[in-house]
Each structure stands twice: as structure tokens, then as C-alpha cells.
Amino acid sequence: MATSTVSASVNTEIKTIVAHRLQQAGTTANEVIRSLWDHIAATGDIPRFNTPDHQAAGDDSEAFQRLMELRGAIPHNTPLANMSPADIKRELMMRDV
Numbered sequence: 001m002a003t004s005t006v007s008a009s010v011n012t013e014i015k016t017i018v019a020h021r022l023q024q025a026g027t028t029a030n031e032v033i034r035s036l037w038d039h040i041a042a043t044g045d046i047p048r049f050n051t052p053d054h055q056a057a058g059d060d061s062e063a064f065q066r067l068m069e070l071r072g073a074i075p076h077n078t079p080l081a082n083m084s085p086a087d088i089k090r091e092l093m094m095r096d097v
Helices: 012-025 029-043 062-073 085-094
Strands: none
Touching: 012 029, 012 085, 062 085
16 A cells, blocks of 8 residues: 655644653554544544634633633732633643653
8 A cells, every 4th residue: 555644734832742642642643643534534524623722712611611710810920820721721731741
């Protein structure tokens, strides 16, 4: 079977986080991408993922509401007070790396 290369550009910070997560899961980026492409080819379904950067401003999920409560309780003179939900999530994710 012939193969082709698929490439994409991603944010360096996100790449670092994902590489760590993939290593923890015992998989590789190639395996994940191949699996995704196989799924799309077999089903025609293109998965959509709700990430903080892509969610609607009016998100009312329980996790988002909790984040807003925590954010409201943060003293105003801390760096977290001025971060977006996506920035806070990235900050917390990087603490595990």
C-alpha cells in the first residue's frame, strides 16, 4: 500500500503539551493522526472538538461555570485574574509537563 505524508502547523506550546500527553498515553502523533484519518475515510464523519478557544462565549457547561466562579474569587492583582479561560487552561496544563 502506498503512503502519503500529511502535515500541519500547530502552536509550539500546544505541540509540547500534546507530545507529553501522547507519551503518557503510550501512543504517537502518527498513530493518532492515522486513526483520525481512517475514521473519516470509513465513516465520512469529521469529529468536532470543543476547546476553550472554540467554544461560544455563552458556554454554560458545569466546568466552565466552575472556572468562572474560581476566576471571580481570584484577587485582582494576580496574573490569573487577567487571563482568558484558554490561557488559564494552558497555564494549568503546563504545570503537569
